[in-house]
Each structure stands twice: as C-alpha cells, then as structure tokens.
Amino acid sequence: MPTDTRRISGPEISHSPYDYCLTPPIDLIGADKKRLDGRLPAQLRPLFLRAGVISQARGSGYIEVDQTKVICAVYGPREVLRREDFSLKGQLTCDFKFTTFSCRLRRQHQQDNQEKDLSVQLLEALEPAVCLQKYPKSQINIYVTVLQNDGSALSAAIICASLALASAGIEMYDLVLASSVAMRDALTIVDPTEREEEAVLNKTHKAELNAGSMTVAFLPSINQVSAISSDGEILCETLTKSMRLCVENCLKLYPVLQQALVKHRLDKQADTS
Amino acid sequence: MAGMELLSDQGFRTDGRKPNELRRIRFKKGVFKQADGSAYLEQGNTKVLAAVYGPHEIRGGKGKALHDQLLINCQYSMATFSTQDRKRRPRGDRKSLEMTAHLKQTFNAVILTELYPKVQLDIYVEVLQSDGGNYCASVNAATLALIDAGIPMKDYVIACSGSYIRDTPVVDINNLEESSAGAEIIMAILPRCEQIVFIEMNSRLHEDHLSPVMDQVMTGCKDIFNILNQQVRDELCKKSAQDRIVDSG
Amino acid sequence: MTDVDLSEAEKTFILHSMQDNFREDGRGCEDFRHMEVETGLISNTNGSARVRLASTDILVGVKVQLVPVDPNKPNVGRIEFFLDCSANATPAFEGRGGEGLASEITAMLTRAYSCPSAIDYPSLCVLPGQQCWLLYIDVLLLECGGNLFDAVSIAVKSALFNLRIPNVTMTKDEGGIELDVSDDPFDFKRLDVAGAPIIVTVNKIGHFHVVDASEKEEVCSLARLMLGITEKGTVTAMKKEGSGSLDTDSISEMIESAKKVGVELNKCLLNILMTEEGQEVKPVGFLR
Numbered sequence: 004m005p006t007d008t009r010r011i012s013g014p015e016i017s018h019s020p021y022d023y024c025l026t027p028p029i030d031l032i033g034a035d036k037k038r039l040d041g042r043l044p045a046q047l048r049p050l051f052l053r054a055g056v057i058s059q060a061r062g063s064g065y066i067e068v069d070q071t072k073v074i075c076a077v078y079g080p081r082e083v084l085r086r087e088d089f090s091l092k093g094q095l096t097c098d099f100k101f102t103t104f105s106c107r108l109r110r111q112h113q114q115d116n117q118e119k120d121l122s123v124q125l126l127e128a129l130e131p132a133v134c135l136q137k138y139p140k141s142q143i144n145i146y147v148t149v150l151q152n153d154g155s156a157l158s159a160a161i162i163c164a165s166l167a168l169a170s171a172g173i174e175m176y177d178l179v180l181a182s183s184v185a186m187r188d189a190l191t192i193v194d195p196t197e198r199e200e201e202a203v204l205n206k207t208h209k210a211e212l213n214a215g216s217m218t219v220a221f222l223p224s225i226n227q228v229s230a231i232s233s234d235g236e237i238l239c240e241t242l243t244k245s246m247r248l249c250v251e252n253c254l255k256l257y258p259v260l261q262q263a264l265v266k267h268r269l270d271k272q273a274d275t276s
Numbered sequence: 277m278a279g280m281e282l283l284s285d286q287g288f289r290t291d292g293r294k295p296n297e298l299r300r301i302r303f304k305k306g307v308f309k310q311a312d313g314s315a316y317l318e319q320g321n322t323k324v325l326a327a328v329y330g331p332h333e334i335r336g337g338k339g340k341a342l343h344d345q346l347l348i349n350c351q352y353s354m355a356t357f358s359t360q361d362r363k364r365r366p367r368g369d370r371k372s373l374e375m376t377a378h379l380k381q382t383f384n385a386v387i388l389t390e391l392y393p394k395v396q397l398d399i400y401v402e403v404l405q406s407d408g409g410n411y412c413a414s415v416n417a418a419t420l421a422l423i424d425a426g427i428p429m430k431d432y433v434i435a436c437s438g439s440y441i442r443d444t445p446v447v448d449i450n451n452l453e454e455s456s457a458g459a460e461i462i463m464a465i466l467p468r469c470e471q472i473v474f475i476e477m478n479s480r481l482h483e484d485h486l487s488p489v490m491d492q493v494m495t496g497c498k499d500i501f502n503i504l505n506q507q508v509r510d511e512l513c514k515k516s517a518q519d520r521i522v523d524s525g
Numbered sequence: 526m527t528d529v530d531l532s533e534a535e536k537t538f539i540l541h542s543m544q545d546n547f548r549e550d551g552r553g554c555e556d557f558r559h560m561e562v563e564t565g566l567i568s569n570t571n572g573s574a575r576v577r578l579a580s581t582d583i584l585v586g587v588k589v590q591l592v593p594v595d596p597n598k599p600n601v602g603r604i605e606f607f608l609d610c611s612a613n614a615t616p617a618f619e620g621r622g623g624e625g626l627a628s629e630i631t632a633m634l635t636r637a638y639s640c641p642s643a644i645d646y647p648s649l650c651v652l653p654g655q656q657c658w659l660l661y662i663d664v665l666l667l668e669c670g671g672n673l674f675d676a677v678s679i680a681v682k683s684a685l686f687n688l689r690i691p692n693v694t695m696t697k698d699e700g701g702i703e704l705d706v707s708d709d710p711f712d713f714k715r716l717d718v719a720g721a722p723i724i725v726t727v728n729k730i731g732h733f734h735v736v737d738a739s740e741k742e743e744v745c746s747l748a749r750l751m752l753g754i755t756e757k758g759t760v761t762a763m764k765k766e767g768s769g770s771l772d773t774d775s776i777s778e779m780i781e782s783a784k785k786v787g788v789e790l791n792k793c794l795l796n797i798l799m800t801e802e803g804q805e806v807k808p809v810g811f812l813r
Contacts, residue, residue: 018596021597022596120628120632123629127768131769217763228765233762234639234762237761238759238760239758239780239784242763242780243780307811308580308582308668310668310670316810316811349619355586356609356663357587357588357661357663362661366609400611400612400613
C-alpha cells in the first residue's frame with residue numbers, strides 16, 4: 004500500500020487495542036425478535052437528507068442514517084484537463100473517502116484498496132443514471148466523504164451522491180436509490196449497522212452457508228438496477244430474494260429523496276426573491 | 277567461497293557444465309497473437325518473454341519523435357515471483373531502469389533506425405524466472421521477437437556473460453556463479469561482423485585475464501547465434517514450403 | 526483496456542446474431558472458448574499455473590512466507606493478491622498504465638476469497654497466535670483476449686492447487702519455540718482448494734446474456750455481472766460492471782446461469798488438475 008512520506012507516520016508495527024479484546028460472536032436477533040438497536044429485522048433506520056450544504060460546490064448533499072453520516076460534493080461539468088481524453092460522452096469521476104476518524108479503526112489519509120473499490124462501485128451505480136451524452140468534452144466530479152460509518156456506508160453514499168447530482172442540475176434519467184441487507188442463515192436484516200455487518204462477515208463456524216451482505220442501487224422510474232454487489236458466501240436463491248427486498252426498500256426511500264430535492268429548490272427560490 | 281567449489285578439480289561447474297559449455301537454449305517465436313512480434317526464450321532456468329509492437333505512431337506527446345530516425349522504447353520488467361525471494365515491484369526500481377536503458381542502447385545500435393523516421397517501436401521484456409544472465413536472455417529473446425516482427429536489422433544481436441573462476445574463463449554463468457564469483461563480463465555482439473555493441477564488467481579482474489574471458493564470451497555468443505540461427509532458418513524453410521503448397525493449391 | 530474499436534455495423538451484426546443464439550465464433554450462450562491449463566512451470570515458486578483462454582494468457586506464481594499472525598485473527602493464515610499487467614499484452618499497460626485494471630481485478634479476487642470457506646485458512650496457521658503462512662498470489666497478465674476476470678480466477682485456483690507448502694518442525698528451547706522450515710522439496714503439504722471460488726462473468730448483450738465474452742462482445746455489452754461461484758453453487762462475491770443498468774428479472778436469470786456455468790467449471794477444472802497430476806507430465810509452458 005502506498006504511504007505518504009510527507010506525513011509523520013507512527014511506529015512501523017502497531018496494533019489497535021481492539022485487536023486484543025476479541026468480541027464474542029453476537030446474536031443478530033434477540034429473544035424478543037428485536038435487533039441490537041431495538042429495530043425489527045425488516046425495519047429501516049430513520050433518515051435525514053439535506054441538499055445544498057456546501058456553498059462552493061455546484062451541488063451537494065448530506066445524509067444521516069442514524070449514526071452513518073455522509074457528505075457529498077459535485078463539481079462540474081467542467082473542462083477535461085488532459086486533452087487526449089476528449090470524448091463525445093462526458094466523464095464521471097467518483098472519489099470515495101472515509102475520514103480518518105470515521106470508523107472504529109483509524110483510516111489512513113490516502114485512499115486504501117477498499118476505498119478505491121468503493122469509488123468504482125459508486126461510479127458504476129451513478130453512471131447509468133446520468134445523461135452523459137449531454138456533456139461532451141466535459142467531466143463531472145463527485146467527491147464523497149464518510150464522516151461517520153455505522154454500516155451501510157455505500158448505500159448512504161449512493162443516495163447522497165444522487166441527491167448532490169440532482170441539486171447540481173445535472174441531467175439524469177432518474178434519481179438513484181440504494182439499500183443494503185445482511186443475511187445469516189434464514190435471517191435477513193435490512194439496513195445493517197456496522198456491528199451487524201461485521202458479525203455477518205466474520206462468522207466463526209464454517210457450517211453456515213448463508214452469511215453475507217448485499218447492496219443494491221435502483222432507478223425507480225425506469226425500473227432498473229444500476230449496481231449490485233455482495234460479500235460473503237450466499238446461496239443463489241437468497242441472493243435473488245434479497246435483491247427484491249432491497250428494491251422494495253429503495254422504493255420506500257424514493258419520496259424522501261424527492262422531498263429533500265423540492266425543499267432545496269424552494270429554499271433557493273426564497274433566497275433569490 | 278568456503279564449502280562450495282564453483283569449479284571442481286575435475287573441471288566441472290556446480291551445475292555439471294564444462295567451463296565453455298552453455299546452458300540449454302530453447303525458444304519459440306510468435307507466442308502471442310496480438311503483438312507484432314513475440315518470442316519466448318529459455319536459457320537453462322532463466323525464462324524470458326519478449327514482445328515487439330510497431331513501428332507505430334508516437335504515443336503520448338509528439339515531442340518525443342525523432343525527425344530522422346526511429347524512436348525505440350523499451351521496458352524491462354521482472355515478474356514478482358521470478359526471483360528466489362519475492363520482489364515487491366515488477367519494475368521501476370533502479371536495476372530495471374538501468375536494464376531498460378541498456379536494452380535501448382543495444383537495439384539502437386542494431387536496428388536500421390533511419391528507415392522509420394518519426395515513428396516508434398516498443399520492445400517489452402518480461403522475465404518470468406531468473407537464474408542469472410537476465411540481460412543476455414532478454415537481448416536474445418528481444419532479437420527473436422524483432423525477427424518475428426520483421427524489423428530490419430544489421431545482424432542478430434546476441435548477448436552472453438562470462439566470468440573467471442580458478443584461472444579458467446567460464447561462459448554463460450548462472451545465478452550462483454553470478455553472486456559468488458568475482459568478476460562478471462556481459463557482452464552483446466553482432467556475431468557475423470564480430471562487433472561489440474555492449475560490454476559491461478562488474479567487480480575486479482586482472483588485466484591479463486580480461487582478453488581470455490572476452491574471447492570465451494565471444495565464442496559463447498557465436499555458439500548461441502548458431503543455435504538461434506539454425507532454428508530460425510529451419511522454421512522459415514518449413515513455413516515457405518507450406519506457403520508454396522498453399523499457393524499451388 | 527482494449528484496443529478493439531467496432532463500427533456500428535459490426536455491433537449490429539453481433540447483436541442480431543445473438544438473437545438467433547449464435548455468437549460470432551459459433552458458440553452457444555453458455556459455452557466457454559478453448560482453454561489450456563498447466564501447473565508447475567516456474568520452479569522459483571511454491572506453486573504456479575498458466576491459463577490460456579483463447580488469446581487471454583495468464584501466469585500465476587504463489588510464494589509462501591512465514592509472518593506474524595494478524596492479532597485480530599490469531600488462528601488463520603493470510604493471502605495477498607497482486608496483479609501485474611505486463612506491457613507485453615498491450616502498450617497501454619506500459620509504466621503504470623495497467624494499475625487501474627489491476628486494482629479492479631485484485632479487489633474482486635480479494636472479495637471472492639474473503640469468505641472463510643474459500644480455502645482452508647486454519648491450515649495455513651503454523652503456530653496459533655504467533656506465526657502463520659502468508660501466500661503471495663502474484664498474477665501476471667500476458668495477453669488480453671477478453672474475459673480476464675474468469676481466466677485470472679481459474680489460474681489462481683490452479684496455482685493454489687499446485688501449491689506445495691513446506692512442512693515446519695517446531696522445537697521448544699529455552700528462548701521459546703523455534704520454527705524450522707524444511708528445505709526438502711518432497712517434504713510438503715498441499716492446500717485443499719475444493720471450496721475456492723471461480724469468477725464467472727455474465728455479459729448482457731441486447732436482451733441476451735452470455736458467458737466468456739470475447740473482446741468484441743465485451744465492447745457490445747453495456748453491463749455485466751461478475752460472481753464468485755464455488756463448487757457448491759454458492760456466491761462468494763458479486764459485482765456489476767459497466768455503464769449500463771439491468772432489470773431485476775434479468776439479474777436473477779444471470780445469477781442462475783452463472784451458477785450453472787460456475788458449478789460445472791469448478792468440477793471440470795478440478796478433474797483436469799487431478800488427471801494432469803496423475804500423469805506427471807513435464808510442463809511445456811510457452812514452447813508449445
């Protein structure tokens with residue numbers, strides 16, 4: 004992994020104290036059929052959305068899904084810097100970054116492999132929604148920063164970025180919604196928190212066939228899935244079933260996103276008049 | 277070097293060769309379809325792949341173009357698993373940059389560069405397994421790839437290494453001899469006109485011993501040339517015979 | 526990534542022939558191209574394999590090293606993927622040109638191998654809580670002829686099958702436990718790779734989905750689904766790639782067909798590797 008030589012780095016080998024307090028395997032669901040934070044398995048977390056939070060950016064968005072907080076800025080369309088990259092279709096770039104303090108373990112300032120992978124997934128979720136043919140020879144840059152990660156960071160980032168794109172006035176076919184689920188054996192829980200995500204992926208016994216998480220990005224008005232990704236070992240049938248569940252959850256979020264956008268528009272009108 | 281004799285009293289080297297004996301050479305031209313020319317070459321346990329692209333338009337900035345001759349672009353890289361201890365990076369380290377420069381210099385001397393002004397030729401060399409004589413194997417493989425691509429050259433360019441162990445000049449040294457023996461001489465020559473296009477010596481060697489080693493390496497180069505030339509010619513004859521059958525229906 | 530530049534007419538030709546269940550090379554939608562697998566070619570490695578799928582050429586070398594365990598997971602070994610796009614494949618990979626593609630493929634491989642049942646991770650632990658084996662899985666991309674992800678994953682699985690991990694003897698002395706790695710080439714243990722996933726890429730071209738797309742077909746396809754499929758038919762990682770989108774019904778169909786192909790592919794590969802080992806043929810490598 005590349006390290007930044009200009010920063011003072013810590014000792015060569017160091018371990019987080021968390022490494023030494025092994026967390027006992029947790030039950031995803033208690034005896035009262037409720038999850039660790041008191042939700043039902045199929046219950047989403049409360050959501051807060053706001054557009055236009057960064058004044059310098061062309062468009063921006065902020066999302067809070069309980070403890071998960073993501074901010075996003077959109078710049079452009081602007082000229083492509085390198086001349087060879089001229090094209091009839093516009094370019095979309097995504098930059099996904101966890102702030103150093105956002106996770107349980109400290110993150111590095113430079114993008115690590117996971118963040119690079121998430122940048123690509125974010126790009127692939129948004130690209131089908133943006134009318135790139137309307138922006139020849141130009142690029143649109145999306146910067147997503149996760150301020151606090153408490154699970155489902157990718158789906159929060161996708162929603163936030165699509166809100167920022169829309170508020171920037173970029174032409175799109177549709178808003179992009181996203182939702183994630185985690186599954187273990189026959190149990191499927193929606194919108195998992197960080198602890199739940201980890202518990203699912205770090206399964207201890209090998210016998211379980213079904214354990215993993217999944218994120219789906221969905222364009223409701225054209226009824227298309229723009230991104231789908233999964234981790235962990237999952238049966239094909241469960242995969243299909245979870246995908247449909249994710250799509251249903253995306254539809255539930257659609258009015259919230261629309262409302263945030265309308266509010267942003269009205270606020271702007273009030274400001275100018 | 278304690279405990280191990282690089283040259284036994286009976287006159288054999290650690291791998292059983294005589295001082296003037298080469299390692300087994302096997303090669304194949306045209307291993308890849310997409311490249312304009314390619315070759316795979318084995319010299320003992322050293323295994324090298326070379327690919328040639330071009331001559332084609334200058335890539336990147338047009339400013340690099342040479343108005344009166346061909347621009348030769350080389351890249352030498354080693355697979356991360358090619359050496360005994362794993363390499364962290366396949367290229368970009370000092371040694372591979374140096375090797376790239378050497379290759380470029382060698383092939384500038386032999387390709388008829390004035391025939392292709394303002395264009396570029398790429399020579400890419402990939403070492404898959406390294407057991408001494410990486411430069412030599414790379415040059416020989418790249419020569420074959422250039423022949424496969426049909427690039428006009430003055431002559432073959434053949435490289436070979438040599439050393440001086442226990443008052444005997446030895447040829448085509450392997451990794452063990454390279455790392456533990458004293459001096460190492462690497463030469464790239466044009467075998468038919470007996471011209472040296474590249475020569476390098478590491479470490480110390482007595483003046484009197486220099487010319488026997490150089491003679492030995494020169495002979496080694498010519499031996500390699502004969503092996504390569506023979507097979508290239510045979511393949512060509514076979515190919516042309518086939519073409520004649522096809523042409524005559 | 527590719528130099529292939531198709532005209533509209535060529536694209537239409539591929540799309541239309543797809544409607545009659547014909548591909549440009551005469552294959553059906555769930556057929557793979559001719560593939561050659563060979564193991565044990567590079568003697569400097571602990572395990573190696575080469576896969577040639579039509580003109581896609583992949584070489585994988587695995588080296589093992591003793592390292593301190595990850596304190597978070599004290600009882601398992603570790604693996605690390607590294608992919609190098611050789612400039613031999615295309616001049617575009619020169620210098621750092623191939624890094625984008627390389628990181629995409631390694632990310633997918635890492636995800637596919639991250640589930641505990643992929644390989645026998647506990648067997649890679651030498652001394653619980655202290656030392657374990659780290660497998661450096663180094664992939665070299667020598668030529669691109671489409672369907673890189675699948676070919677790379679097949680090569681990785683074959684190289685892991687070929688892997689010979691030297692046995693370690695432990696002796697207890699006053700300073701602690703001393704580890705001694707055997708240097709006898711016949712004193713080794715193997716790794717169980719039955720659960721290792723193979724990546725299957727399903728390309729959506731027009732209204733149809735095909736596996737093992739050639740470079741030309743990849744240009745025509747706007748969206749593809751990549752799935753890490755194990756022998757049992759479970760999915761260890763999934764990802765959508767490309768600038769297009771898919772509807773839910775076609776995704777479930779694509780998952781189904783990836784599962785079918787993946788299970789079959791895993792079975793065939795293991796069979797071939799077993800028979801190849803039984804015959805004890807000397808690898809010919811690139812000289813064929």
